[in-house]
Amino acid sequence: MMNVVDLRPYEEAAESKITAVDVSKVYSTKKSQFTALNRVSFHVNAHEFVSFVGPSGCGKSSLLRIIAGLESMTSGSMSISGHEIDGPGADRGMVFQSYTLFPWLTVRENIEFGLTLKGVPLFEKRAVADHFMELVGLHKFARSLPKELSGGMKQRVAIARALANNPEVLLMDEPFGALDPQTKNAMQELLLRIWEKEKTTVVFITHDIEEAIFLSQRVYVMQAHPGMIRKEIVVPRGLRSIDGVKDSEPFIKLKKEIISLIGDHHE
Numbered sequence: 001m002m003n004v005v006d007l008r009p010y011e012e013a014a015e016s017k018i019t020a021v022d023v024s025k026v027y028s029t030k031k032s033q034f035t036a037l038n039r040v041s042f043h044v045n046a047h048e049f050v051s052f053v054g055p056s057g058c059g060k061s062s063l064l065r066i067i068a069g070l071e072s073m074t075s076g077s078m079s080i081s082g083h084e085i086d087g088p089g090a091d092r093g094m095v096f097q098s099y100t101l102f103p104w105l106t107v108r109e110n111i112e113f114g115l116t117l118k119g120v121p122l123f124e125k126r127a128v129a130d131h132f133m134e135l136v137g138l139h140k141f142a143r144s145l146p147k148e149l150s151g152g153m154k155q156r157v158a159i160a161r162a163l164a165n166n167p168e169v170l171l172m173d174e175p176f177g178a179l180d181p182q183t184k185n186a187m188q189e190l191l192l193r194i195w196e197k198e199k200t201t202v203v204f205i206t207h208d209i210e211e212a213i214f215l216s217q218r219v220y221v222m223q224a225h226p227g228m229i230r231k232e233i234v235v236p237r238g239l240r241s242i243d244g245v246k247d248s249e250p251f252i253k254l255k256k257e258i259i260s261l262i263g264d265h266h267e
């Protein structure tokens with residue numbers, strides 16, 4: 001028998017980390033039913049940075065909560081590395097907009113929290129926390145309590161805490177939404193540096209179109225009523241993560257394209 005040699009480049013065989021097929025979510029009360037997501041299909045490859053943007057109420061948070069396993073879907077299927085999602089798991093780390101640190105724990109203890117639960121030995125736990133405190137630039141604040149930190153610093157702890165558990169996917173729900181513009185820019189740059197270094201797969205929810213283009217390799221543009229994916233946009237390399245790029249003509253052009261996609265479907 002002849003040997004068949006596969007000459008396709010590796011890029012073509014990118015491993016799909018998250019696969020969603022026809023995911024629908026209907027919220028039901030005794031009196032009414034509301035379709036928050038209608039047959040949403042998408043994929044996220046391993047090590048990819050993918051954002052979902054869309055108007056308020058298009059179902060972005062519902063979608064992320066379904067990926068996180070915090071919410072069930074009404075129909076459809078969603079899998080991570082080929083395994084159907086049926087609840088929360090350590091393979092997914094989450095960072096929310098609202099600060100979710102434990103107020104009574106120090107920065108180090110917050111970052112070590114998941115490892116403590118898993119029974120990771122002290123020596124290893126310390127080393128992991130040290131690595132991630134260094135990564136987010138908070139090693140000098142190891143003993144501080146959350147109330148002593150600014151909003152940006154709290155989110156840096158939240159990112160470090162999520163990554164310390166070595167998740168396969170980092171799920172981020174408007175993590176920089178409550179920050180002032182300057183801190184937000186600094187956090188975006190930090191996140192990209194972390195992503196490049198750690199090679200984490202990131203799913204990022206935002207209603208900030210600029211943020212989505214700047215951070216992502218691909219953007220899914222959503223529409224509301226019912227929540228659906230309107231368009232998938234592959235962000236050209238030159239528009240991402242480059243200082244000053246947000247003021248460039250191609251960046252503004254893409255931003256306008258997404259605004260008009262979303263605008264067409266505003267109420």
Ligand SMILES: Nc1ncnc2c1ncn2[C@@H]1O[C@H](COP(=O)(O)OP(=O)(O)OP(=O)(O)O)[C@@H](O)[C@H]1O
Pocket residue numbers: 027028034036054055056057058059060061062063207227
């Ligand atoms: N538990 C719930 N019960 C009933 N309806 C809900 C529930 N959660 C969300 N919804 C509705 O589903 C729709 C989608 O909500 P979701 O929070 O996912 O949207 P979103 O795009 O994240 O919005 P925003 O940007 O405003 O946070 C909204 O109209 C919301 O009112």
